[in-house]
Amino acid sequence: MYICLEGIDGSGKSTQIKMLKEWFATIGQQVFMVKEPTESDIGKLLRNMLESTRATEDNFQNTLALLFAADRTVLMEDIMKAEFQGKVVISDRCFYSSIVYQNDGEWISQINKHAKKPDITILLDLDVETALHRCDGTDQFENRDFLEKVREKYLELAKKENFFVINANNGLNKVNDDIKRILSPNFGICL
Numbered sequence: 001m002y003i004c005l006e007g008i009d010g011s012g013k014s015t016q017i018k019m020l021k022e023w024f025a026t027i028g029q030q031v032f033m034v035k036e037p038t039e040s041d042i043g044k045l046l047r048n049m050l051e052s053t054r055a056t057e058d059n060f061q062n063t064l065a066l067l068f069a070a071d072r073t074v075l076m077e078d079i080m081k082a083e084f085q086g087k088v089v090i091s092d093r094c095f096y097s098s099i100v101y102q103n104d105g106e107w108i109s110q111i112n113k114h115a116k117k118p119d120i121t122i123l124l125d126l127d128v129e130t131a132l133h134r135c136d137g138t139d140q141f142e143n144r145d146f147l148e149k150v151r152e153k154y155l156e157l158a159k160k161e162n163f164f165v166i167n168a169n170n171g172l173n174k175v176n177d178d179i180k181r182i183l184s185p186n187f188g189i190c191l
């Protein structure tokens with residue numbers, strides 16, 4: 001099973017994924033953790049580029065979109081291998097992030113056509129004001145107008161692609177319980 005957490009910067013993805021990893025350990029389920037950008041050479045290049053002050057400009061976004069798509073093709077082999085080994089893949093972002101952060105449209109879908117769709121996508125929906133308070137302000141994407149657009153696109157995509165949407169304004173444990181309630185039936189657990 002391939003599970004993905006999506007959401008704007010500061011919505012709590014990394015925090016919740018850490019908590020999920022511990023929960024899966026208690027139920028004896030092996031996991032394979034994924035984070036985009038990855039640790040590949042392309043991922044390292046991406047991380048450097050994401051620090052550029054031009055990171056939110058349209059043209060630069062196209063370059064980022066291509067690199068993210070390339071980084072994902074490397075990642076897909078690892079995901080398939082982990083699934084074959086019976087591990088649950090938990091991913092911090094996937095190609096859906098490209099659709100909402102980079103310029104969307106058919107082109108993004110085309111260049112990501114080799115990216116596997118997650119079986120379950122959970123959107124941590126958070127208002128931008130709270131997200132900005134939670135972030136440290138160093139990321140180029142931590143920009144009010146930009147994040148408002150991204151949040152709107154996420155909510156549109158959630159309807160189209162049947163994401164589970166969770167209110168990420170709630171406390172850590174409540175958010176975690178909501179995520180576990182979504183996942184539990186897939187692991188024969190009744191919460």
Ligand SMILES: Nc1ncnc2c1ncn2[C@@H]1O[C@H](COP(=O)(O)OP(=O)(O)OP(=O)(O)O)[C@@H](O)[C@H]1O
Nearest residue numbers: 008009010011012013014015134168170171172175
């Ligand atoms: N439900 C919550 N309530 C209060 N604070 C939270 C909550 N979830 C996360 N935080 C805090 O908000 C900050 C951002 O969380 P986190 O790093 O998990 O977000 P993220 O979605 O991974 O962000 P990014 O996309 O930038 O990696 C952290 O300091 C974290 O402790």
Ligand SMILES: [Mg+2]
Nearest residue numbers: 013014015092
């Ligand atoms: Mg994170």
